[in-house]
Amino acid sequence: QKEVEQNSGPLSVPEGAIASLNCTYSDRGSQSFFWYRQYSGKSPELIMFIYSNGDKEDGRFTAQLNKASQYVSLLIRDSQPSDSATYLCAVGDGEKLTFGTGTRLTIIP
C-alpha cells in the first residue's frame, strides 16, 4: 500500500513570511512529485511538479525533493492571503497518482 503523509495542519503563517509544507512517501520507486492547491469548494489545481533531486523554483513557489529521505516539500515565499488553501502532495509511479491528505494553510494578514 503506497502511502503519502502530510501534516493536516492547520498551518498558520503571517502575511509576507515563508510557508513550508512537507510530505513524505513510502514507495522508493516513485518517479514524479506534485503539489496541488485546493481552495474550499473547488477542485485541485496543479501548482508545482518535480522529478529530480534538488530544488525547483517557479515564482514564489519552490519545490524541494530528496529521494534518499523520501521527502518532498513546498516553500511559498512572501505568503499572501490568497495562498490560504489546502495543499495536496501527490506522488506518481508512471501510471497513477497517490495523494496525501493535504495540509490546510492559513495566511494571517
Add this chain to the structure above:
Amino acid sequence: SAVISQKPSRDICQRGTSLTIQCQVDSQVTMMFWYRQQPGQSLTLIATANQGSEATYESGFVIDKFPISRPNLTFSTLTVSNMSPEDSSIYLCSVDGPLLGSADTQYFGPGTRLTVL
C-alpha cells in the same frame, strides 16, 4: 492545460437510484481518471478510463457499482449505481497533461458534488 467540464455540477439523489456523471475535455487526451473526495478527505482514485477497453479499477471499487465508459479521446462517463448515503461525495475527473510527456501530470475538472438522501 486542457479545459475540462463536468456535468452535472451537483445533484441530490434518492437512495437506490443511479447517477451518470459526464466529463468532457476540449482536446484529445490519452488518460482519463475518476476520483472520489469525501468531505474533509483527500482524493481516492476510483478507476482509470481507457479508450477502447475496459476501465481499470482500484482496490475497493467494482464495475457493477461504478461503471465507466470512454467512447473516445475527449469524453468519459462515470455512473454511481444503486446509491446509498455513503456515496455522498465529490466526484472528480482528471486528464493527463501534455507536459513533458508524463502520464502522471494530471489536471482536474471542476467536480460533481453528489448528495444521496
